[in-house]
Amino acid sequence: MLKKSPVTLIFLLAFSFPLFAQLILDEQDSKPLPEGVNLSSPYHTTLSFFIHLDPDNFNPSRAARTLDRRGVEGDPETLAIKLQQIFEGKGIIIRTSTIPNEPNYQDSTSNSEHKYYFDKNRIPGIYLEKRGSQWRFSAFSVSQIDQLHAETYPFGTDQLLNLLPKMGTENYFGLQVWQIFGMLILILLTFLSHLVFTFLVDKVLLYLMNRMGYGYIGENYLLPIAKVTSFYLIVVLLSLLLRVLQLPAEIWAWIVLVFNTLKPFLITVIFYKIVDVIAAYFASLAAKTASTLDDQLVPLLRKTLKALVILIGTLFILRDGLDLDIIPFLTGLSIGGVAIALAAQDTIKNFFGSIMIFIDKPFQVGDWVTSGEIDGTVEEVGFRSTRIRTFRNSLMYVPNGKIADAVVDNHGLRQYRRFSTTLTITYDTPPALIEQFVLGLREIIASHPNTRKDLYHVYFNNLSSYSQDVMFYLFFEVPTIKEELQARHEILIQVVKLAQTLGVRFAFPTQTLHMETFPEKKGLVPEPMDGPGYENLLKEFFRKELGKKLD
Template sequence: MFKKQFLFVWFFSLITSVAFGQLITEQDDLREISEEVNLSSPYHTTLSFFHNLEETNFHPDKASKTLNLKGVDPAKGNQMSIKLKQILEGKGIIIRTSDIPNENNYRDTSSNSDQIFYFDKQKIPGVFLEKVGNQWKFSAFTVGQINNLHRETYPYSTAKLLDLLPKIGNQEYFGFHLWQLIGFLILIFLVFLSHALFTFLVDKGLLYLLKRTGYGYIGENYLLPVARITSFYLIVLMLALFLPVLQLPTEIWAWIVVIINTLKPFLITVIFYKIVDVVAAYFSKLAERTESTLDDQLVPLIRKSLKAVVVVIGTLFVLKEGLDLDIIPFLTGLSIGGVAIALAAQDTIKNFFGSIMIFLDRPFQVGDWITSGDLDGTVEEVGFRSTRVRTFRNSVMYIPNGKIADATIDNHGLRQYRRFYSTITITYDTPPELINEFVKGLREIVISYPKTRKDAFHVYFNNLSSFSLDIMFYVFFEVPTWGEELECRHEVLIQIMKLAEALGVRFAFPTQTVHMETFPEKKSLSPEFDPDAKTYQAKLNQFLQQELKKKDN
């Protein structure tokens, strides 16, 4: 037990002594810097620069000695040093002196071992220290970039506010200066004012004009959501423009910069995500004007694809701009992993290209009746992977598009005419004259029916069967759906039965007839036909006149 306590006390003493030693070392460095600017290492140069620009120890003339003013007017050294500090604070760059090398002969191994030191290669690649002679200073390249970097950090002349706002007062409240608090309140007021103004212009102005022009539905459901997200994006831009002027503490401002840089690509992604709905609505209107239903199915697929692309690209920009991640290795990994994924998902890729071929070749469209092998039904939806077909059993079949693209498809939906073939059987005792008149009547039914093809039909007495005389009835209906075809069949068959009844024609069915001697007191079962053909012709004319009267009525 005593050993454990001893080890704990020894370990705590060691940590305390190291921390206290570092604190003493930094205090000694500051004491040395306050007397004379120390440029012996990147660590001392950085410490000298920031220490001499603190509010309690403001000596820009000493801070300017850390700059390599080669080719620059030395009188501008003080202004250059102040601007450089404002650039680092405005960009939210946290510089920890404990991470800076304290070596006079330090070399950067990532830059061909040159004697330079970068603070942050990603955020501020143009700001670095270099060894000049035996001293470490901010490079001449950095000094030459200060004015451009300052304008980039404080665009649209917002840098003038850095001189105006501190004149309000430097009293401290809650850890902030009075001018910072007042500037923050002014910024909040401008945010609310700009949001209210933009909302008024969109809701009352743009929406009113769209309603007057008949596009109120599009404005409310598509353009208004885009406009509202755009207003939030403009607010974020305003914050990103004016917040750096407030010179907030670097630890706080660094997190705010991350949030703002994340919000900007995120909101842009949301805006384009909403714009996809607007584009899809426009293409939906165009698709409604066409006769094909396949493009109606194509619009939702395009919308989903565009949204997926927007989300992927937006995510990459959020990772790069907001979280400051290097996406090049990620994209490289995707390209390498894409090969493996492609090999593992050959069927999926095949189905995807099969769907593209379906949309390009258009072998069928939504609503068509198709058959292919065991497939028999009506197309309900064409997706990127599979096609959904409703069978006549009311079940649903999902067929991969890759198989459909390679299969032979019989598209009944593209038929202009629907064939109807039937054999009309009549009894053997029907005389030839009556058969001729009956066939004429069948042809008149086809010609007079409004939904039959008049230039291609066949009605002939064409076969002697074992128990009947066969008349071929071969016609085409000009109707688009199977339901209408069934209705036409029903009406035509009813007309045929009425014709047979009017002429006295009997339909045959499989029977066996036993012929017996006719007795004088018994009448024969066989029908008696008039040998004169004019009698049947008169009956046919009477039947046709009756049918014409029914249609006229």
């Protein structure tokens, strides 16, 4: 025989120990099953497990025979009890009538393997697996028991499962004494939690916000969020503690359904209200800018975010609350989205048109725009259309896609607003008077506070069929059409007063009949003056109307 060193023997023992342990487990599994334990099908295995954990027929050692403990350490009876508590804590009702009673059952959703899943959504890692001729809870499932138990009863609540039953197990109204006491304690904790959260929210939070100078924000925006958050925390607390009471499966299943629905619902409400805070913040930023288009963007952003929150929240409620598989729904939604996109090309075009308007900012709210038949003041920019108030006071709804493709003349972005007209004076106006009239017009433009001083034209530039024409061309430096009209009004009033002061008459299409002048009648033609005479009249006009002296 070959001699082996002690080190070699140690290595052989170390590597062979798992094999020996596995052989021991296999030997245990090969032992005859005790009475009442049947592992021939998923139905019989499930029945054997839960019957022997029933309080009236409590025998955890027999229930543990349904576990495949290969490679898993730990007390088998403890593992069996923990597995039952996982089913109860998650509110999973086992209806034996729906469990297959076929020794060769195959799961069609997992490559036709010999497996049976109880609930793939809530406990996907717990399933029965056929090994040889026997169905057991799979080795993988057994290895996950401790972890799932800790997730089902977190923060040390699993310790209450051992402490509360010591209060008494007598039955009253279908509940044990310790369950009734536990419910009373939970009611008291809920009441105290509500008082604590109310105090923290209504008193402490508002006090701190008022001290920081944000009392309005705290009361109108943060307080509603804090209240809903307090309700959510109470629901979470109840969901953690109620499962410790081990209520009857039929009752607890409905309670779990309510809690699983309330949690995503309250979270959705919280984010829905957070959107108001975000919108208020962006609204404050938009109010500091000169642009009015971002003021319209904030409400659209708020509506879009709220719709997105509602959509995502609904999906979570369907998945967690109603235990529905949303993957097929999302798949169908994506396929249906393509069909909807093809059927709603104009709507999508208008949507992207609105995005281009907000990015390029070709106009703002309040601007006067012109484009083909479009002529009016922008009142609102939406995701689909832009609302324009025409000068007939009617409303024009223009699709954003049309505006994005059109040439838009934005009068509201003008730095200077041009004003051009022709002042027609009669042919009997002397040249010297015309010269003084033109000088007076130029001084009116130079003296007005809202005119451009470096560019204006006032010239006697044409002889028309019935008048002598003076070009009156200037620019107003005003931001809105209202201020432009006011400036025009002031300028034209000064022009009329200047003409009256100098004796200049405005011409209009007429027919003149020349008659012999009677000595006692005075003609309409003003008596001509010398140069200084007209200058004195012009100086008098400047002194009275413009409050300045002309050198």
